[in-house]
Amino acid sequence: MEDIRGAIIGAVVFSYLVSFFIHAKNNVKAPVAGRSSWLTPSFLLRYRFCRNASSVIAQGYNQGKTSMFRLLCTDMDLLVVSPKYVNELRSLPESDLNMSHALYRSLLGKYSMLQLNLSSNIITRSVLTKLTPALPLFIPIMQEELKLATSVAIPECKDKWEEIDLRDVLTRIIARMSAHMIVGPDLCNNEAWLDASINYTETAIANGIILRLVPAFLRPIVYQLLPTAWKAKRCVRESKRLIVPLVEQRRKEQAENLQGYVKPNDFVQWMMDLANNDDERDSANIAHRALIMSQASIPSSTLGATQTLYDLCAHPEYIDPILEEVVAVIKEDGVLGQKALQRMRKLDSFMKESQRMNPPISLTFQRYACKSLTLSDGVKIPQGTQLCVASGAIAADPQLFHHPERFDGWRYYNKRLNPAEENRHQFTSVDRDSMHFGYGTHACPGRFFTSNEVKMIVIHFLLKYDLAFRPGEGRPKNMTHDEMIFPNLAARILIRERETQR
Numbered sequence: 001m002e003d004i005r006g007a008i009i010g011a012v013v014f015s016y017l018v019s020f021f022i023h024a025k026n027n028v029k030a031p032v033a034g035r036s037s038w039l040t041p042s043f044l045l046r047y048r049f050c051r052n053a054s055s056v057i058a059q060g061y062n063q064g065k066t067s068m069f070r071l072l073c074t075d076m077d078l079l080v081v082s083p084k085y086v087n088e089l090r091s092l093p094e095s096d097l098n099m100s101h102a103l104y105r106s107l108l109g110k111y112s113m114l115q116l117n118l119s120s121n122i123i124t125r126s127v128l129t130k131l132t133p134a135l136p137l138f139i140p141i142m143q144e145e146l147k148l149a150t151s152v153a154i155p156e157c158k159d160k161w162e163e164i165d166l167r168d169v170l171t172r173i174i175a176r177m178s179a180h181m182i183v184g185p186d187l188c189n190n191e192a193w194l195d196a197s198i199n200y201t202e203t204a205i206a207n208g209i210i211l212r213l214v215p216a217f218l219r220p221i222v223y224q225l226l227p228t229a230w231k232a233k234r235c236v237r238e239s240k241r242l243i244v245p246l247v248e249q250r251r252k253e254q255a256e257n258l259q260g261y262v263k264p265n266d267f268v269q270w271m272m273d274l275a276n277n278d279d280e281r282d283s284a285n286i287a288h289r290a291l292i293m294s295q296a297s298i299p300s301s302t303l304g305a306t307q308t309l310y311d312l313c314a315h316p317e318y319i320d321p322i323l324e325e326v327v328a329v330i331k332e333d334g335v336l337g338q339k340a341l342q343r344m345r346k347l348d349s350f351m352k353e354s355q356r357m358n359p360p361i362s363l364t365f366q367r368y369a370c371k372s373l374t375l376s377d378g379v380k381i382p383q384g385t386q387l388c389v390a391s392g393a394i395a396a397d398p399q400l401f402h403h404p405e406r407f408d409g410w411r412y413y414n415k416r417l418n419p420a421e422e423n424r425h426q427f428t429s430v431d432r433d434s435m436h437f438g439y440g441t442h443a444c445p446g447r448f449f450t451s452n453e454v455k456m457i458v459i460h461f462l463l464k465y466d467l468a469f470r471p472g473e474g475r476p477k478n479m480t481h482d483e484m485i486f487p488n489l490a491a492r493i494l495i496r497e498r499e500t501q502r
C-alpha cells in the first residue's frame with residue numbers, strides 16, 4: 001500500500017512540475033482568469049481554481065465580461081463565454097455542440113458511471129414528456145411521503161430543541177419523495193432501494209471529482225482503489241437486484257393484460273414505454289438509469305431546500321409573510337395543488353433569491369465543440385473546446401442586480417408586480433441573467449419537479465417546526481470544491497416542534 005501511495009504522489013508531483021513549463025495549448029484568443037504574468041505556472045492556477053473557483057471565475061468574468069475568458073480548471077481547460085453568445089450557441093445542432101459529451105468530460109463520466117448517458121437521452125425524454133405533465137398527480141403522493149419521511153427523519157422534538165444535520169435529514173426526506181416518482185409505490189419505502197439511491201448519489205459523481213486531482217494515466221489504477229468506487233458499484237448491483245425483477249414482472253403483467261390491470265405511473269415504467277432500442281429496453285440498464293435519475297434529482301433538490309431553510313433562519317422576518325401567503329392560497333384553492341404552488345409568489349421569489357446567492361454550481365451551460373465553430377462576430381472556437389457560462393458570477397453582477405451582495409427575498413416578487421413581467425423571474429425561469437438551471441434545449445427538465453418538491457418541504461417545515469441556528473452561530477458558510485458550492489457539511493441547526501402548528 002505504501003509503495004502504491006508513493007508512486008501516486010510521485011506521479012502527481014511530476015505532472016504538476018511538467019505543467020510549470022508547459023502551458024496548455026489553446027487557439028482561442030481569450031485572457032486566462034487569474035494569470036497576472038506569463039510566468040505564473042499553470043499548476044498554480046489550477047490549484048487556485050480547485051480551492052477558490054468562485055473568486056477566480058469572478059476575476060475572469062470582470063476581465064472578459066463582454067466576450068470570453070479561459071479557465072484553467074483542476075484537470076481541463078474551459079472557455080467561459082459571455083451570455084451574449086448563448087442564443088446563438090443554443091441553436092447549434094448536437095453534432096456541432098454537445099451537452100452530454102461535455103458533462104461526461106467534466107465529471108469524468110467513465111469513473112462517475114455516466115456511460116449510459118452517452119448512449120441514450122431516455123432519462124431527459126422521460127422527464128420532459130412524462131414527469132412534467134404528471135406533476136399535479138404527484139403532489140398529493142409527495143405530500144404523503146413528505147409527512148411519513150419527516151416523522152422518521154426528525155427526532156422527537158416536542159417542547160425541546162434538538163440538534164440536526166439539516167442536509168442529512170433533507171437527503172432522506174427527498175430520497176423518499178423522489179423514490180415514489182422513480183420506482184413507484186412497491187419500492188419507494190424499501191430500505192435497500194433508499195440506501196442504494198442515497199449512497200450512489202454520494203459516491204458515483206464523487207469518484208469523478210476525486211479523480212480530477214489524479215493524472216489521467218493513473219486514473220484507472222486509483223479508481224480501482226477508491227472505496228467510493230466500490231460503494232457505487234455495490235449500489236448498481238443492488239439496484240439491478242431490485243429493479244430487474246420488477247421490470248420483468250411488469251412486462252409479464254402488461255402482456256397478460258388481465259382484467260383490472262392498471263399500468264404503473266413512474267419513471268421505471270416511463271422508460272419501459274419510451275424505449276426504442278435494445279440499450280433502452282435492457283432491464284439492467286433501466287435499473288442503472290433509475291439510479292442516475294436519483295443522482296440528478298436527490299442532491300440538487302437537497303441543496304436547494306437546505307439553502308432555502310438556512311436563509312429563512314438567517315432572515316426570519318420573511319417567515320410570517322410567506323406563511324400568510326401560503327395559508328391564504330391554500331384556503332382559496334381548498335387544496336395544495338399545482339396551481340396553488342404556482343401562485344405562492346413570495347415563496348417562489350425567496351427560493352430564487354436563495355439560489356442566486358447560493359447556486360449549487362458556478363459554471364453551467366457546459367458544451368463540447370465537436371467541430372470548429374465560427375460565431376456571427378467572427379470569433380472562432382476550435383474543435384475540442386469545452387465551453388460554459390459563469391452563471392454564478394452573472395448572478396452577482398452589480399450591472400444586472402441592484403446590490404447583488406444583499407439578500408432580498410422579494411427581489412423577484414417585486415419584479416413580477418410589473419404586469420409585463422409577471423410570468424418571468426420565476427424559480428423555474430431560465431434567462432440570460434439566471435442560468436443556474438442551464439439554458440436552451442438542455443436547460444434542466446427537472447426544475448419544475450424540484451420547484452414543487454422544495455416548496456412542499458419549506459411549507460411543511462414552516463408550519464410544523466421552529467428552526468434556529470445554534471446559540472452564537474449564524475448562517476453556515478458555504479463550502480466549495482472546484483465549481484461546486486454546497487452547504488457546510490459540519491453545520492448543525494436546532495429544531496423544535498411548534499406548540500401550536502399553523
Ligand code: HEM
Pocket residue numbers: 099121123124127293296297298300301304360364365366436437438439440441442443444445446447449450
Ligand atoms: C435545484 C435543483 C436542480 C438544479 C440546480 C439543476 C441543474 C441542472 C443543470 C445546470 C443542468 C444542465 C443544463 C444545461 O447545461 O443547459 C441540468 C440538467 C438536467 N437535470 Fe437538473 N437540476 C436540478 C434538479 C433536477 C431534478 C429534480 C431532476 C429530475 C427530476 C433533474 C434532471 C436533469 C436532467 C435529466 C438533466 C439533463 C438534461 C439534458 O440532457 O437535456 N434536475 N440540471
